């Protein structure tokens with residue numbers, strides 16, 4: 001596909017003959033994804049996310065999300081599903097579509113969010129019951145007609161997390177594609193983002209994520225294992241623990257996959273690895289159950305008798321009391337704990353205790369949004385104080401970042417995905433910070 005300069009847009013409102021696309025969230029930010037698509041007399045909400053970090057302070061639930069005919073979820077991350085409880089509380093009663101895995105993940109993620117907000121188990125159960133009543137699981141690559149009406153859509157693999165999808169929506173006259181969050185091609189475990197589209201109808205608007213629109217990941221998948229290998233050998237020499245703040249969904253499973261590869265090939269010793277995140281444990285279980293969604297390499301490992309998401313010294317930490325005890329273990333271990341941006345969860349206690357110890361190594365494996373403690377730690381120098389969980393913590397630990405483990409496509413990978421689209425009249429960038437969107441838009445124009 002050739003991209004014409006006037007086809008690239010960084011605004012929130014995208015009208016076309018026969019409909020509109022409105023970015024109700026994540027228009028110039030990386031969280032709070034919510035896109036309203038009007039096709040003829042029908043309207044669909046794609047994603048119903050919640051803003052995080054700095055964005056959360058100025059974000060309000062948009063009224064225009066309420067009067068829609070259906071909701072389609074691209075994937076189960078909180079910034080794409082976290083506002084569903086508000087939508088349901090305010091009277092939404094229609095279908096909620098997504099892949100089976102996305103709907104399962106949405107339930108886990110939202111229950112966790114409600115728990116953190118102080119909701120009782122009964123309130124969480126009520127939400128799960130309502131979600132089950134409205135949920136309509138959809139298979140990949142199978143066209144679905146909404147309520148036998150004029151709107152139909154197909155979900156395609158987005159390669160971002162388990163069950164993640166791009167949405168191809170149309171009626172008889174118009175067509176809109178929403179990328180959802182796009183993963184990196186050749187990532188372990190999941191299949192690559194879809195590149196095969198029906199060509200029968202041009203696309204009026206393609207809404208495309210742009211998280212890494214301004215950069216290419218420095219590391220490929222092989223480099224990730226080399227870096228991980230170096231960090232683990234160094235940490236074992238230093239005799240400290242390795243702390244990995246990790247999102248429970250996707251990043252945790254990718255890290256387990258790489259650790260399994262390194263251990264199975266004896267490139268690192270058989271180090272103890274703690275999955276110290278109850279949500280991470282539940283999600284890893286979902287990944288283990290959804291082997292039909294694995295890519296060829298992961299299936300080949302299974303067929304050879306190696307479970308890519310399990311190894312001898314990988315262990316689950318269910319209780320908070322057991323989590324606290326990990327810090328005092330004499331033998332160095334790798335601790336995977338949430339939350340991914342250090343805004344809460346068990347990682348905060350570990351960091352308070354272990355950041356001041358010079359033998360500790362903290363490894364960031366995911367994007368750290370501006371304003372989050374994770375972002376502060378990532379950019380701090382030794383000796384700096386960091387405000388963390390209500391106290392000042394002095395940094396003496398080593399800080400490392402593995403960027404290639406990102407679940408998001410980089411600039412070139414996004415451009416490749418865009419080039420594979422059918423004829424497209426307008427591209428609406430969303431899910432990116434303004435400088436990333438602007439740089440991506442300019443770069444695409446220079447590439448023609």
Ligand SMILES: [Zn+2]
Nearest residue numbers: 075077160181
């Ligand atoms: Zn996501």
